[in-house]
Amino acid sequence: MSNVKVRFAPSPTGYLHVGGARTALHNYLYAKRKGGKFILRVEDTDQERSTEEALQMQLQDLKWLGLTWDEGPQVGGDFGPYKQSERLSIYKKYADEILTKGKAYYCFLTDEEIDKQREDAMKAGRPPQVQSPYRDWSTEKALTEIKSGKRAVVRFKVPKEATEYGFTDLVRGDVKFPSDMVGDFVLLRSDGMPVYNFCCVIDDHLMKITHVLRAEEHLSNTLRQMMIYEALGWETPQFAHLSIILGPDKQKLSKRHGATSCHEYMEKGFLPEALNNFIALLGWSSPKGQEIMSMKELIEQFDLDRMTSSPAVFDETKLLWVNETHLRALPNADLWMRVKPFLDKHNVNYSGDSDWQSKSLDAFKPAMRTLLDGVTLFSLLDDESFAVYEESREALNWTKSESVILAWSDLVKASGKEYLSALEFEAIQNQVKEKCQVKGKELFMPIRVSVIGKPHGTELKLLVPLLKVDSLVKRASKTIRAAKEKQFKPSPVAEAEKH
RNA sequence: GUUCCCAUCGUCUAGUGGCCUAGGACACCUCCCUUUCACGGAGGAUACAGGGGUUCAAAUCCCCUUGGGAACGCCA
Numbered sequence: 057m058s059n060v061k062v063r064f065a066p067s068p069t070g071y072l073h074v075g076g077a078r079t080a081l082h083n084y085l086y087a088k089r090k091g092g093k094f095i096l097r098v099e100d101t102d103q104e105r106s107t108e109e110a111l112q113m114q115l116q117d118l119k120w121l122g123l124t125w126d127e128g129p130q131v132g133g134d135f136g137p138y139k140q141s142e143r144l145s146i147y148k149k150y151a152d153e154i155l156t157k158g159k160a161y162y163c164f165l166t167d168e169e170i171d172k173q174r175e176d177a178m179k180a181g182r183p184p185q186v187q188s189p190y191r192d193w194s195t196e197k198a199l200t201e202i203k204s205g206k207r208a209v210v211r212f213k214v215p216k217e218a219t220e221y222g223f224t225d226l227v228r229g230d231v232k233f234p235s236d237m238v239g240d241f242v243l244l245r246s247d248g249m250p251v252y253n254f255c256c257v258i259d260d261h262l263m264k265i266t267h268v269l270r271a272e273e274h275l276s277n278t279l280r281q282m283m284i285y286e287a288l289g290w291e292t293p294q295f296a297h298l299s300i301i302l303g304p305d306k307q308k309l310s311k312r313h314g315a316t317s318c319h320e321y322m323e324k325g326f327l328p329e330a331l332n333n334f335i336a337l338l339g340w341s342s343p344k345g346q347e348i349m350s351m352k353e354l355i356e357q358f359d360l361d362r363m364t365s366s367p368a369v370f371d372e373t374k375l376l377w378v379n380e381t382h383l384r385a386l387p388n389a390d391l392w393m394r395v396k397p398f399l400d401k402h403n404v405n406y407s408g409d410s411d412w413q414s415k416s417l418d419a420f421k422p423a424m425r426t427l428l429d430g431v432t433l434f435s436l437l438d439d440e441s442f443a444v445y446e447e448s449r450e451a452l453n454w455t456k457s458e459s460v461i462l463a464w465s466d467l468v469k470a471s472g473k474e475y476l477s478a479l480e481f482e483a484i485q486n487q488v489k490e491k492c493q494v495k496g497k498e499l500f501m502p503i504r505v506s507v508i509g510k511p512h513g514t515e516l517k518l519l520v521p522l523l524k525v526d527s528l529v530k531r532a533s534k535t536i537r538a539a540k541e542k543q544f545k546p547s548p549v550a551e552a553e554k555h
Numbered sequence: 556g557u558u559c560c561c562a563u564c565g566u567c568u569a570g571u572g573g574c575c576u577a578g579g580a581c582a583c584c585u586c587c588c589u590u591u592c593a594c595g596g597a598g599g600a601u602a603c604a605g606g607g608g609u610u611c612a613a614a615u616c617c618c619c620u621u622g623g624g625a626a627c628g629c630c631a
Binding site for chain 1: 556557558559560561562565566567568569578579580581582589590591592593594595623624625626627628629630631
C-alpha cells in the first residue's frame with residue numbers, strides 16, 4: 057500500500073555500533089509504521105577495511121535486536137545484489153554515462169600532489185579542494201594515457217559557477233549549501249572501485265528508496281549526492297539526518313567511552329528490547345511521553361515529526377534503568393531462558409526444577425539490573441562457589457554470632473527435611489532467637505552470613521527455601537571455620553576497586 | 556581556515572508566540588515501607604548559553620556573540 061522504502065546501509069568494518077543500531081532502528085520503525093519496506097544494503101566498497109566476518113557479526117547483531125529486513129543479504133529481493141562489491145558493473149555503467157555527458161573526467165593527480173594542494177590551500181585560507189589540471193582534458197586524450205598504463209580516478213566536474221543547492225530535511229527543515237563548498241570529488245577510484253557518495257546515489261535510486269534516514273555526519277555529503285542525482289537526471293529521495301550520539305564528554309561516541317557495540321551490551325546482559333527502547337529515545341520522543349515501550353508500541357508511535365535535531369548523549373545509567381524495567385516485567389519462564397545462558401557460560405550450577413527456578417527469580421529480580429547480575433546472584437545458591445566474604449567479618453565478631461549459627465545449624469539439621477519452607481524457616485529462626493537471647497540484626501545477620509556468606513542481601517525467608525537442608529548445614533560449618541581462622545574472601549567490590 | 560548543523564535541569568526530553576512562577580523521565584537528596592540490602596511509595600533540589608531586536612506578549616520568530624559538533628579523502 058505504502059510506497060515507503062528505507063534502507064540501512066552499514067559498512068562491514070567491525071561490530072555494529074550503537075549509533076548504527078539507532079539508525080537501523082529508526083529506519084525499521086519508520087518502515088513498519090508506514091507499512092513500507094526496510095532494506096539492508098552492504099556498503100563494502102572499501103576493500104581494505106571490509107570483512108566478511110564483520111558483516112556476519114553485524115547481521116547477527118541486527119537479528120538480535122529483531123530488526124529484520126525485507127530485502128538484502130540472506131533474504132534476497134528484486135533489486136539485488138545488495139552488496140555493493142557485487143554491483144561494480146552497474147556503477148561502471150553510470151560512471152560512463154556521466155563521463156559521456158561531460159560531467160566527469162579522468163584525473164591523474166597523485167596522492168602527493170593532492171596532499172600538497174590541500175596544504176597550500178589551508179595555508180592560504182582557502183577550502184582544501186582539489187584543483188585538477190585534467191579537468192578539461194578530452195576523454196580520448198585521457199584514455200590513451202590510461203592505455204599506456206597510467207592510473208586514473210574518475211572525478212565529478214563540480215559546476216564552476218557557484219549556485220545554491222537546497223533541500224528540505226525531514227528533521228532539520230530547509231538546508232542550503234553553496235555549490236563551491238566542494239571541489240571535484242571522486243566517483244571511481246583508480247582501481248575502478250566506486251566511492252560512497254556515488255554508489256549511494258545509484259543504489260538508492262535503483263533500489264527505489266523513498267526516504268534516506270541516516271546519521272548527521274552525512275549531511276554535507278548530501279550536496280555531492282544532489283549533484284550526482286542532477287547529472288543523471290534523477291529525482292532525489294527525501295532526506296532525514298539523525299543527530300549524532302555523543303559520549304559523556306560530549307564528544308562523538310567512540311570506543312574510548314567504553315562499550316559502544318551492540319555485541320558488548322548483549323554480553324553485559326542487556327535485553328535487546330531494552331536497548332531498542334533506550335536507543336529509540338535518542339533523538340526521538342513518544343507523543344504520549346511514554347518512556348518504557350515495547351517494539352510494538354515503538355512502531356505504533358514512531359514518526360519523523362518528533363525527531364530532535366540536537367545531538368544526544370548516550371547515558372548508560374538510563375539504559376540500565378530501561379533494562380531493569382523490561383527485565384522485571386518479564387514472566388519468570390521467559391526470564392529464565394535469558395538468564396540460563398549466562399549461568400552456563402559462567403559455570404554456575406542450578407536446579408533443573410522449574411518451580412525452584414521461578415522462586416529464585418522472584419527472590420532475585422529486585423536486585424537484578426542485567427542478565428549478567430543473575431550470575432552473581434545465582435552463584436549464591438551454588439554450593440561450589442560458597443564463600444564467606446570480607447564484609448561478613450564484623451557480623452561474625454559479635455559475641456553471640458557463633459552460638460547463633462550453631463543453634464541455627466542444629467535446628468535446621470533436626471528438621472529432617474530436604475528443603476525448608478518459608479514458614480519452617482521462620483519457626484526455626486524464632487527458636488534460635490529464644491535459645492540465644494538475641495534479636496534484630498544480631499540474629500539474622502549471622503544467619504544470613506551462614507547462608508550466603510554475606511550480611512546483606514535477599515530476604516532470608518525467600519533465600520532459605522531455595523537451599524537444601526544439608527547444604528545449609530554445610531555452609532554453617534564452613535562459616536564457623538572461616539570465622540575462627542579469620543579467612544575471608546575479598547568482596548568483589550573491593551577487589552574491583554584495587555584495579 | 557571555509558561551509559554546514561546544533562544550543563531547555565548533570566543526562567534524555569516536552570514545549571511550534573499567550574495554557575510556562577517551564578512539564579515528564581533517569582540520576583541525585585529527604586522521608587515512608589522494611590529486623591539487612593534491594594524493590595516499592597511520597598516529597599525535594601536543579602534548566603530556557605549571552606546580548607540585541609520583532610511583538611500588547613517570546614523558551615518559542617529574526618540578528619549577532621559565545622560554545623559545541625560535523626564535513627572538507629582514491630573512508631563510509
